[in-house]
Amino acid sequence: MKxxxxxxxxxxxxxxxxxxxxxxxxxxxxxxxxxxxxxxxxNIKIDMNDFESIKTFIIDNNIDLVVVGPEQPLVSxxxxxxxxxxxKVFGPNKKASQLEGSKIFTKNLCKKFHIPTAKFGIFxxxxxxxxxxxxxxxxxxxxxxxxxxxxxxxxxxNKIEGNIAIEExxxxxxxxxxxxxxxxxxxxxxxxxxxxxxxxxFKYFETAQDHKRVLExxxxxxxxxxxxYSPSRLINEELKNKIINKIIKPTLKGLSELxxxxxxxxxxxxxxxxxxxxxxxxxxxxxxxxxxxxxxxLKTDLIDIFLACCEKRLTDVNLEWSQEKSxxxxxxxxxxxxxxxxxxxxxxxxxxxxxKNEYLFHAGTSEKNGKVYAIGGRVLNFISLAHxxxxxxxxxxxxxxxxxxxDGFYRSDIGHRVIK
Numbered sequence: 001m002k003x004x005x006x007x008x009x010x011x012x013x014x015x016x017x018x019x020x021x022x023x024x025x026x027x028x029x030x031x032x033x034x035x036x037x038x039x040x041x042x043n044i045k046i047d048m049n050d051f052e053s054i055k056t057f058i059i060d061n062n063i064d065l066v067v068v069g070p071e072q073p074l075v076s077x078x079x080x081x082x083x084x085x086x087x088k089v090f091g092p093n094k095k096a097s098q099l100e101g102s103k104i105f106t107k108n109l110c111k112k113f114h115i116p117t118a119k120f121g122i123f124x125x126x127x128x129x130x131x132x133x134x135x136x137x138x139x140x141x142x143x144x145x146x147x148x149x150x151x152x153x154x155x156x157x158n159k160i161e162g163n164i165a166i167e168e169x170x171x172x173x174x175x176x177x178x179x180x181x182x183x184x185x186x187x188x189x190x191x192x193x194x195x196x197x198x199x200x201x202f203k204y205f206e207t208a209q210d211h212k213r214v215l216e217x218x219x220x221x222x223x224x225x226x227x228x229y230s231p232s233r234l235i236n237e238e239l240k241n242k243i244i245n246k247i248i249k250p251t252l253k254g255l256s257e258l259x260x261x262x263x264x265x266x267x268x269x270x271x272x273x274x275x276x277x278x279x280x281x282x283x284x285x286x287x288x289x290x291x292x293x294x295x296x297x298l299k300t301d302l303i304d305i306f307l308a309c310c311e312k313r314l315t316d317v318n319l320e321w322s323q324e325k326s327x328x329x330x331x332x333x334x335x336x337x338x339x340x341x342x343x344x345x346x347x348x349x350x351x352x353x354x355x356k357n358e359y360l361f362h363a364g365t366s367e368k369n370g371k372v373y374a375i376g377g378r379v380l381n382f383i384s385l386a387h388x389x390x391x392x393x394x395x396x397x398x399x400x401x402x403x404x405x406x407d408g409f410y411r412s413d414i415g416h417r418v419i420k
Contacts, residue, residue, distance in 0.1 A: 001303070002027040004058055005041070006048055006078070007069030008034050010330075010363035010381040011288040014295045015067060016041050017361065018302040025303055029063065035372045036362025048073050051081045058087055065090065065306060068264075074284050075101035079263075090306045092197075092284045095260040099251070099282035103145050103181050106282055113250040117279040118183040118271075126170050132182060133162045139185040144169045144177040152177070153222055155185065188273035189417075190280065191232045192290050193243050195268070196305065198314035199261040202248070204240065206297065206321065207232040208290040209417070214337055216413045223337045224378055227414030228293040229327045229389055234272050243268065243277045251282070263309055292361045292381045293328040297321050324357065324385040327392035327415050331400065331408045333364070336377035344374045344407045351402055358395060359383040379408060389415045 001024055005012050013036040019025055020040045031054060033043035046053045048070065058066060066082060068074055068091035077094035098105040110117040118141065123129040133140075142165040144152035152174040154165035162182075169180045194205035208230040214220040247268060255262055267283035267290070286294075295302070299320035308317045333340035346365070349372055354360060361383065364376015382399055386392035393415055400410060 001025050001064045002029070002062060003303070004029045004031060004044075004063045004066045005033075005037075005069060006031050006054070006066065006073055008032050008037075008048075009070065009288055010361040010378065011286055011291040012069040013037050013361040013363070014292040014359075014381075015069060015286075015302070017359070018295045018298065019067075022301050022303045024301070029057075029061070031057075034362045035365035035367035036360070038367050048078075049076065051076075051078055054078070055082055055085055055087065058082070059085065064088065065303075065310065067091070067306060069285060071097070071100050071283065071285055074264075088310050090310055091264040092262055092266075093260060095258065096255055096262045097284045099255075099266075100284040103143055103281065104179055106279075107181065109251060109254045110279060113254045115247055115250050115279055116277065118186050120181050120183045122179055122181060124179050126166055129166045129170075129180060129182065130163065133159050133166075136162075136182070138162075141181075141183040141185055142166065142169070143181045143183065144174040145179040145181060186271040186273055186278055186280075188271045188278070189234060191234050191270045191272050191277075192228075192287055193232075193235075193268040193270055193277075194286065194290070194294065195248060195266045196309060196314070197252075197262045197264060197266060198309040198312045199263045200312050201314050202252075202262075202266070203314060203317075203319055204244075205265065205319070206230055206294045207235045208287065208293050209233065209415075210287060210290055211411060211414055214332075214411075216411050217416075221337050223332075225287070225289045225330060226332070226411045227327070227329045228287075228289045229325065229392075229415045229418060230290070230293045230297065231325075233418045236275075239272065239275055239277065242275075243270065247277060247279050288363075289328045289330055289378075289381050292359070292383055293326045296357075296359050296383055296385055297324065297326050322385065324387065325389050325392055326383060326385050327389050327396065328381055328383045329393070329396045329400065329410050329412075329414050330363070330378050331380040331382065331403075331405065331410045332378050333374050333376070334407055334409055340377055341407065342373075342375050346372045346374055346379070346403075346405055346408075348403050348405070352399055354399075357385040358399070360399075374407065390419045393419060
């Protein structure tokens with residue numbers, strides 16, 4: 001089989017690596033890929049938003065299945081477009097992708113189907129939003145109502161911080177946001193809960209704990225994710241059933257009433273308050289870096305899962321998992337998530353010797369003349385599977401010290417809630 005993967009990040013490299021393990025696949029293409037995917041797939045330099053060129057390449061090269069990694073092409077309708085040409089695609093359609101594309105769409109769904117979430121208000125302009133702050137209790141959460149690569153969320157402790165958030169969102173810091181949400185602040189602990197769907201049914205796809213803040217101790221600005229561990233320390237059978245029955249099933253019912261179904265990964269971002277789940281957000285794809293953390297634990301052939309989802313027979317597939325703990329640390333360019341230098345060579349990569357429980361997934365990298373360069377904010381993902389999180393983290397930090405990349409930085413406290 002020939003498989004195409006859309007995307008260029010650590011998530012896509014992890015998907016490529018998992019698919020590469022299958023003896024059913026003889027060729028992988030990655031659009032546009034990175035220096036890591038280039039080692040195991042053929043990188044195709046086509047813009048992810050150039051749907052027609054992607055479609056033409058897929059047809060000309062007889063690609064059997066396309067897997068869409070990032071949110072932007074999903075929200076823009078790539079799945080719908082390719083399916084018009086009878087191309088098999090793993091990922092949700094445009095209507096279902098509004099779960100991530102519009103926070104207001106999701107909040108209104110929550111309201112209609114009694115899905116537990118933070119109380120919220122929707123604001124179309126600065127004036128109304130500022131006015132609301134004057135009579136509000138803090139802290140509050142302020143969000144841009146569009147895709148913001150995991151960064152369009154502010155936790156505001158006072159009116160000054162609230163005003164800054166409103167100003168930046170409406171001034172286009174996260175793209176063309178026509179509205180913003182102001183939500184109550186929920187006191188609890190976050191958890192990422194994953195499911196995989198075929199349009200008729202779904203299966204649980206593990207949990208993770210992401211670390212969004214750039215600085216140790218969960219301080220500093222929000223990022224796309226500095227690291228993760230899996231499974232979440234919060235998950236238990238009772239909580240899992242509450243999440244499925246109170247959040248995921250009502251959401252699928254809501255989509256069904258809107259005339260659509262859900263196919264693909266669904267990332268449910270939760271706040272857990274005294275073993276009760278509250279929906280923070282949906283992502284309509286695997287998380288990044290949660291994907292890099294979870295996929296190495298998967299024993300079942302990933303291509304069998306993807307094909308079963310596309311053919312509405314997920315019930316036929318048994319998902320098997322390693323019981324090892326998994327931890328991921330993201331190596332970033334200095335200056336991220338603000339200004340950072342690009343095209344910086346990453347030396348010493350060849351010095352890294354990885355065993356079967358250690359993984360290195362590339363994110364913002366490119367290869368030129370045999371050398372690897374950092375071209376993004378999040379650059380490399382180091383993953384270790386081990387019997388406990390402490391040992392996994394120690395393994396990764398040893399590798400980071402061997403790499404010794406002076407133009408990068410990382411959080412050495414990933415997993416601090418589960419590591420004594």
